[in-house]
Amino acid sequence: MADEPIASLGNKTTIQAAATPYMDLLARKGRNGLLHTVPEGFAPGSEIANLSVMGYDVASVYEGRGVLEAASMGVDILPGEMGMRCNLICLDGDLLKNHSAGHISTPEAAELIRFLDDKLGNDVFSFYPGVSYRHLLKMKGGDKRLRCTPPHDIPEQPFRPHLIQPDSDEARPTAEALNRLIFTSQEILADHPINKKRIAEGKAPANSIWPWSPGFRPKMRPLNEMFLIQSGAVISAVDLIRGIGVYAGLEVIMVEGATGLYDTNYEGKAEAALKALKEKDFVYLHIEASDEAGHEGDAPLKVKTIEYLDARIVKTIYEETLQWDEPVTIAILPDHPTPCDIRTHTREPIPFLIYHRDIEPDSVQVYDEFAAKEGSYGLLYGDQFMKAVVGAAHDKR
Numbered sequence: 001m002a003d004e005p006i007a008s009l010g011n012k013t014t015i016q017a018a019a020t021p022y023m024d025l026l027a028r029k030g031r032n033g034l035l036h037t038v039p040e041g042f043a044p045g046s047e048i049a050n051l052s053v054m055g056y057d058v059a060s061v062y063e064g065r066g067v068l069e070a071a072s073m074g075v076d077i078l079p080g081e082m083g084m085r086c087n088l089i090c091l092d093g094d095l096l097k098n099h100s101a102g103h104i105s106t107p108e109a110a111e112l113i114r115f116l117d118d119k120l121g122n123d124v125f126s127f128y129p130g131v132s133y134r135h136l137l138k139m140k141g142g143d144k145r146l147r148c149t150p151p152h153d154i155p156e157q158p159f160r161p162h163l164i165q166p167d168s169d170e171a172r173p174t175a176e177a178l179n180r181l182i183f184t185s186q187e188i189l190a191d192h193p194i195n196k197k198r199i200a201e202g203k204a205p206a207n208s209i210w211p212w213s214p215g216f217r218p219k220m221r222p223l224n225e226m227f228l229i230q231s232g233a234v235i236s237a238v239d240l241i242r243g244i245g246v247y248a249g250l251e252v253i254m255v256e257g258a259t260g261l262y263d264t265n266y267e268g269k270a271e272a273a274l275k276a277l278k279e280k281d282f283v284y285l286h287i288e289a290s291d292e293a294g295h296e297g298d299a300p301l302k303v304k305t306i307e308y309l310d311a312r313i314v315k316t317i318y319e320e321t322l323q324w325d326e327p328v329t330i331a332i333l334p335d336h337p338t339p340c341d342i343r344t345h346t347r348e349p350i351p352f353l354i355y356h357r358d359i360e361p362d363s364v365q366v367y368d369e370f371a372a373k374e375g376s377y378g379l380l381y382g383d384q385f386m387k388a389v390v391g392a393a394h395d396k397r
Contacts, residue, residue: 001290001306002337002350002369006299014290014299014340015351015368018306022314023332023353027367030330030355031392033377035385037336038347045150045345046291047213049335050244054284055226055386064144064215065240070136072242072252075128077217082142084178084211085240086127086135087151088112090204091186096159099151099295100133102204103261108194109133112206119188120181130239132260137211139178143171146178148212152295153344164211178211185209222249223282226383227390232282235272237264241286250284251276260288262305266312274320277328287313294338302340322357329356329392332367333385349379356392 001015009017037049039058047065051058066083070076077083088109090097101109110129117127128136149162163182166175186208189195195205223229234245235253237260242252255272257265264287273285287309293302314332321328333352336345351372353364362376377388 001294001302001309002334002348003294003299003302004337004339004341006340009299009303013369014294014302015306016370017299018303018310020306020310020314020367022310022318023367024365026314026318026330026332026355027353027364027371029361030353030359031362031377032351032353032364032367032372032375033388034349034372034375034379035333035352036349036379036381039382043150043345044336044347045213046238046335047240047244049345049350050241050286052382053333053335053385054223054244054248055383056220057382061218061220062215063218065213066136066138067215067217068243068247069130069134069239070128070138070243071246072239073128073130073136075136075138077138079217080140082139082144082214082216084137084139084148084215085213086113086137087210087212088133088135088206089151089208089210090206091159091208094158094160095156096151096154096162096210098155098204099210100292101206102198103292104133104198104204104206106131108198109135109206112189112192112194115192116185116188116209120184124177125181131237133206134239136239137181137209139174139214142214143168143174144214144216145171146175146214148214150212150344151210155295155343159208159210181211182209218247220247222247224249227386229282229390231280232284233276233280234284234286235269235276236284236286236288238286238288241284245284250282251280261292262289262301262308264289266308267316270313270316273317277321285313290334291338294340295343297340297343299340327357329354329389331355331385331389337369352377352385354389354392359392 003013005011037052038044088101113129145167147165166172232250234250237258255268289305
């Protein structure tokens with residue numbers, strides 16, 4: 001949800017423009033700071049940022065987005081196998097119109113992925129359906145030394161200059177095989193009944209795949225071996241976040257109506273988080289809506305998603321836990337900025353707040369990207385944020 005000042009919002013960021021009385025309240029009652037979630041040498045992807053937020057050393061554990069999503073989907077990545085995120089995208093001629101095939105529905109996408117697996121799956125490649133446009137491609141014998149462009153980085157740009165490139169001579173056959181797969185998918189998806197129906201309804205067709213973020217099975221320690229956390233849960237509509245949770249040793253909690261968009265089931269997610277927190281030490285509650293609005297370049301929608309987060313998630317959780325005998329620590333933060341003006345992620349530090357009823361507040365009065373710079377935590381790196389969160393929970397016990 002972090003952003004840059006936007007002219008149409010009076011040179012305010014989307015957080016500053018949004019009405020967020022409960023996040024502002026927690027900023028006043030808690031302590032604030034900035035967190036650098038994208039280490040040097042890494043692109044500002046959600047997988048990198050969320051691993052950082054959870055306190056992992058990204059350089060030691062990162063193996064690509066696809067294998068993390070595979071864990072959420074219950075797909076095992078075996079020795080000799082490479083996993084990749086596989087987007088269903090919309091092309092308009094040579095332009096990559098959007099990274100999400102117009103936010104295609106999960107049932108439509110699942111039928112297309114099964115169709116691709118039937119037509120293109122073999123001893124080397126296999127396709128697995130995920131959620132909306134986000135799916136998994138598994139390749140046997142692949143070489144992960146590839147340069148892949150995330151499709152959300154190149155909306156309305158020609159796709160051909162961004163096809164997969166090898167980073168070594170040994171990886172060239174892998175890159176060539178994957179690019180052939182992309183072009184073959186375009187041939188067979190063009191006339192699929194689902195795409196014909198979507199075009200007739202004025203919707204973007206899912207007329208190509210886009211594999212990216214290759215890797216092998218990661219080696220991650222569970223959070224209860226790293227911090228004072230005995231048990232935990234993760235709640236998200238996004239396979240990537242659930243997959244990180246699986247490797248982190250968290251229970252994955254599914255919420256009906258969780259879409260990853262502005263129309264997600266905010267109330268259901270808040271209720272699920274509160275229920276889990278009565279039984280577990282730690283809950284990682286992830287809301288995707290603001291990121292998607294940023295990718296669409298829709299500042300008014302992004303403001304609305306932030307206001308929904310405040311009114312339908314933060315308010316509910318704060319007011320309920322205020323009545324509990326056992327104190328609860330609440331931390332609020334984005335994983336990375338997704339500025340509406342450029343419609344993709346950036347590596348700028350993100351604002352965070354940490355609240356506990358016994359915490360000593362700092363001087364910050366509102367929650368936003370600029371106020372957080374004056375917070376008492378300063379600028380944190382690596383596992384310092386998670387240590388601060390867990391420390392706030394345990395300092396007064």
